[in-house]
């Protein structure tokens with residue numbers, strides 16, 4: 455298998471863990487320049503109060519400014535259902551292009567219906583600066599990166615391979631965490647298995663960075679592993695488990711899971727590239743569809 459990036463480049467990765475949502479945001483930097491990308495940023499919300507703050511994003515911005523970095527890209531691995539993206543806030547302060555998978559259009563179509571959005575809500579991905587197709591390449595300074603289409607958790611999921619580091623989004627969790635759910639609208643357990651196999655066909659030594667970690671069985675939070683470790687130890691797909699085993703397990707498990715606490719605000723904001731929806735008078739306002747999920 456050949457890939458469109460130089461995987462010997464040692465991407466410089468800095469991780470920020472968000473305790474409120476168990477999300478890991480990354481700054482990934484070209485080792486030979488000051489250019490970087492931000493992957494899966496978080497905007498803080500107190501949903502009960504309808505209050506938005508930027509503590510996590512400000513910390514990230516402070517690090518980028520202290521290190522004197524140039525932001526080329528602000529990437530979303532997918533439309534998250536468990537936290538809100540701070541992409542536009544970061545773009546405002548630091549620049550950079552906001553990118554997501556082109557299948558965002560499918561997600562916008564699906565949730566445009568769920569939230570009964572009007573025609574002013576565009577379903578063409580135009581809220582984002584760049585829409586990635588499978589295999590699309592891009593640059594972070596002089597470092598090559600590419601997007602790998604990995605549907606299953608959602609229809610717009612992509613894994614981003616940057617030098618010797620891959621950002622797994624919600625395809626995989628740490629080996630003892632397994633995999634993400636596949637029961638959201640447009641999700642599919644079989645597709646998720648195939649996508650995971652695609653990720654695990656990357657070189658064994660490829661570093662894999664998770665989007666989430668929940669510290670299963672009381673262990674400390676971790677986010678970095680390798681393809682080799684996932685292939686041998688992942689509790690949902692490792693050690694030669696079959697596609698059929700996975701579909702059965704995943705479907706039964708997903709039926710037991712409750713709806714993510716922040717799914718309603720997250721989807722409305724993230725399908726708009728991190729922008730708040732507004733009411734007819736232009737005020738930021740969220741909807742709650744009753745029995746919509």
Ligand SMILES: [Fe+2]
Nearest residue numbers: 533534535624
């Ligand atoms: Fe997700």
